[in-house]
Amino acid sequence: MIIMALDKVGIAKRISQELRDGWYVNLGIGIPTLVANFVPEDITVEFQSENGILGMGPFPFDGEEDADLINAGKQTVTLQPGASIFDSATSFAMIRGQHVQLTVLGAMEVSQNGDIANWKIPGRMVKGMGGAMDLVASAENIIVAMMHTNKKGESKLLADCSLPLTGVACVTRIITNLAALEIKDGAFHLLERAPGVSVEEIKAATAGKLIVPDNVPEMKIK
Amino acid sequence: MAINKVVANAQEATKGIESGMTLMLGGFGLCGIPENCISEMVKMNVNDLTCISNNAGVDDFGLGLLLQKKQIKKMISSYVGENDEFERQMLSGELEVDLIPQGSLAERCRAGGAGIPAFFTPAGYGTEVAEGKEVRDFNGKPHILEHALTADFAIVKAWKGDTAGNLIFKAAARNFNPMMAMAGKITIAEVEELVPEGTLDPNTIHTPGIFVQRIFQGVDYKKRIEQRTVRQK
Numbered sequence: 001m002i003i004m005a006l007d008k009v010g011i012a013k014r015i016s017q018e019l020r021d022g023w024y025v026n027l028g029i030g031i032p033t034l035v036a037n038f039v040p041e042d043i044t045v046e047f048q049s050e051n052g053i054l055g056m057g058p059f060p061f062d063g064e065e066d067a068d069l070i071n072a073g074k075q076t077v078t079l080q081p082g083a084s085i086f087d088s089a090t091s092f093a094m095i096r097g098q099h100v101q102l103t104v105l106g107a108m109e110v111s112q113n114g115d116i117a118n119w120k121i122p123g124r125m126v127k128g129m130g131g132a133m134d135l136v137a138s139a140e141n142i143i144v145a146m147m148h149t150n151k152k153g154e155s156k157l158l159a160d161c162s163l164p165l166t167g168v169a170c171v172t173r174i175i176t177n178l179a180a181l182e183i184k185d186g187a188f189h190l191l192e193r194a195p196g197v198s199v200e201e202i203k204a205a206t207a208g209k210l211i212v213p214d215n216v217p218e219m220k221i222k
Numbered sequence: 223m224a225i226n227k228v229v230a231n232a233q234e235a236t237k238g239i240e241s242g243m244t245l246m247l248g249g250f251g252l253c254g255i256p257e258n259c260i261s262e263m264v265k266m267n268v269n270d271l272t273c274i275s276n277n278a279g280v281d282d283f284g285l286g287l288l289l290q291k292k293q294i295k296k297m298i299s300s301y302v303g304e305n306d307e308f309e310r311q312m313l314s315g316e317l318e319v320d321l322i323p324q325g326s327l328a329e330r331c332r333a334g335g336a337g338i339p340a341f342f343t344p345a346g347y348g349t350e351v352a353e354g355k356e357v358r359d360f361n362g363k364p365h366i367l368e369h370a371l372t373a374d375f376a377i378v379k380a381w382k383g384d385t386a387g388n389l390i391f392k393a394a395a396r397n398f399n400p401m402m403a404m405a406g407k408i409t410i411a412e413v414e415e416l417v418p419e420g421t422l423d424p425n426t427i428h429t430p431g432i433f434v435q436r437i438f439q440g441v442d443y444k445k446r447i448e449q450r451t452v453r454q455k
Contacts, residue, residue, distance in 0.1 A: 050324060051250040052394050062452040067253065067445035068381075068395040074251040074304070074448040085393055087400040087428075088250070088276070089332040092325030096343065115348075126312060126321075127303030133351060134325030137344040168348035 005194035006177040006221070011145050013038045013221050014194075015104055015175050018143060019045050026050060026095065026135060028105030029073040031145040035104055046080070048100055050131040052091050055083030072131065092131070096138045103139040105132060107146050107171075109161040112208035114171040114183045116144060117163035129166060136167030148176035148205045155207035157181070157188055178202050180219060187211045192219045224386035224419045227411075227437045232262035235410045235436045239375055241268045242295075246331065246371070246402040247275040247285065248378040251304070251448050254395030255284050256379040258412045258440040263288060270295040274371055276327060276398050277301055278308045283446050292316070298371070300324035304448060323351060326368050328401055333370035335404020335433065340369045376406025379440070380429070383413035384420075387434030388427045396428065403433045412440040 012034035021043035027033050039045055047056040049071040056071060057078035065076035094100055109117040116136055119129040136142055149155055174181045179202045180192040187209040193216050203210060229235045236259055249255030264287050271294050278297055279286035288294050289307050296318035302308050311317035323345040333341055342365035346352050356367040378399040381392035389411055391399055403409050416439035
């Protein structure tokens with residue numbers, strides 16, 4: 001069963017609605033990176049890249065890329081006015097010290113108590129955790145951006161993660177191609193449906209404990 | 223007059239690096255890596271190295287060059303996803319790998335240079351990373367004990383340096399270089415531009431010369447870009 005209600009850009013647009021004026025935000029690799037393109041015009045946020053940038057800007061114009069200026073995904077980027085540069089220890093002091101208000105990252109699995117797995121498939125894929133373990137261990141506000149199901153159509157929202165964990169009881173919110181959900185009291189709470197997606201479809205794609213209120217509004221995506 | 227740290231080139235700078243040693247290498251991805259010293263070590267007959275570096279380069283550049291020649295016995299890194307040869311050697315058991323959270327890696331190097339033997343961090347609690355490590359609650363939250371890292375040689379790359387070993391890094395090429403410079407028994411700095419003492423503004427120095435034992439001006443920097451992402455005008 002593969003339902004494509006929101007595409008990756010749609011997920012990023014929905015996450016951009018979670019941004020608040022004055023926040024410092026760390027965006028992970030993949031869908032989270034796209035969120036930077038949809039910051040509401042009436043607010044100011046600064047993006048932190050854990051390799052040592054605060055105030056990260058968009059990709060450079062063709063021909064203006066600088067090998068010394070990359071983001072955590074090793075992509076060439078630019079600096080916004082007011083940006084700053086620092087070493088890796090200072091960068092993680094910002095993260096560990098909870099000076100960054102929001103972390104958005106991808107996941108392979110999330111459990112109903114907020115555990116996240118996103119760094120290793122034993123015997124098959126071993127890329128490492130990068131900064132993800134530091135981020136999820138310390139951030140108060142963690143949004144996971146991911147597809148609701150994997151390529152085989154299996155739910156990524158589980159009672160317990162089967163893959164090696166990145167962090168325990170840390171994810172507070174999930175935005176998928178099907179739904180917006182909150183994690184609390186050991187369950188996924190359905191907040192919104194993606195456009196054109198029914199509650200039944202979300203229930204079928206969610207393996208963990210799902211709490212569905214009487215009224216589940218549809219997301220508003222521009 | 224300041225203490226002069228200048229050596230002629232990578233060959234002279236890497237003198238004393240031997241098989242079985244532990245090395246720290248600065249850089250994030252291919253950004254801010256000591257290209258000259260890595261090339262030199264490929265030529266040297268040194269093996270069984272333990273390399274502490276956030277990443278492992280790509281197949282044909284950076285630390286990937288040492289991996290290709292099987293000169294590395296163990297890698298201590300946080301993310302190695304860009305290197306197929308690395309993944310092959312790791313999955314086949316040829317290469318020993320210690321993957322640790324990036325912030326813990328940075329702080330462990332900083333601690334090593336700062337004389338702090340260990341510290342508690344929340345990163346990795348409840349995961350494989352915490353296995354065998356002391357856990358203690360602070361402010362109601364569990365933390366794990368992480369030990370400092372040091373190295374026989376730390377090899378860093380800076381933008382500008384002076385004869386006294388003072389270093390200035392450029393943009394995101396700073397990354398792990400300042401902490402690793404602190405944590406080497408001998409720290410080698412290769413720089414794009416080496417200037418006489420007194421030339422750099424002391425207010426702008428990122429790494430003070432006390433942490434650097436050998437400095438030289440590098441040559442032929444390739445500064446390869448891993449992910450060239452641009453937008454159109």
